[in-house]
Amino acid sequence: MYSYYHILGSNSRFVYYILFWLLMMFAQWRVRANFRRWSGVRSTCRMTGSQVARRILEANNLDHMVNVEYVAGYLSDHYDPTTRVVRLSEEVHDSNSVAAIAIAAHECGHALQHQATYKSLVLRHKLVPVCNIASGLAPLLLFAGLIFSSFNLLLVGVIFFSLAVLFHLVTLPVEFDASKRARKVLYSLGLAGTFDQKGINKVLYAAAFTYVVAALVSVTELMHYLGLLVGVSGRDD
Secondary structure (H helix, E strand, O other): OOOOOHHHHHHHHHHHHHHHHHHHHHHHHHHHHHHHHHHEEOOOOOOOOHHHHHHHHOOOOOOOOOOEEEEOOHHHHHOOOOOEEEEOOOHHHOOEHHHHEEHHHHHHHHHHHOOOOOOOHHHHHHHHHHHHHHHHHHHHHHHHHHOOOOOHHHHHHHHHHHHHHHHHHHHHHHHHHHHHHHHHHHOOOOOOHHHHHHHHHHHHHHHHHHHHHHHHHHHHHHHHHHHHHHHHHHHHH
């Protein structure tokens, strides 16, 4: 059986957790700081996030297919491909700030991806139910595999954890592309001018950075579990 040392990891692993925790906290701080900064700057178009979203959807013949709704929560904005709804938080839905139109356009970017059957979005949507199950079972299987030095349990745990990692990796092109579409449509429709450009980029890049950090953490964690799997295999041999 694995010792307490092997289960919790070495001092270097503790340092690794602290560093990545700090990185994730920094990423979240950047998002909130940029959102607060540009929430206080009124956009050139003077339209609220919900109005911008509806304008973008109308311009792309999606106004009768995709609804725009209010959702509770801070920075809880998202696009639901199942019900085809763009949901905007109060700070975005009713605000005419640069931050609000950037986030509203980003969520509409996902609706445009859906319209174009963007492959990465389709794959991510298909992975959601699988990852919900896998992410719940993976920690239990990995822990049990380490406790009992079971190669089979650890292997299944690693496979399940790999699905969660895949979800993070697939999310990257989805989010980057949605932001790209957001910037393009804002400028093409005249909803954002040169004055707004800096703020829009700051808000969208900060949000994208959180996804990069999440993917980096998950890949690094997977590499660690693969190392443990090899170690257990060697013990079995």
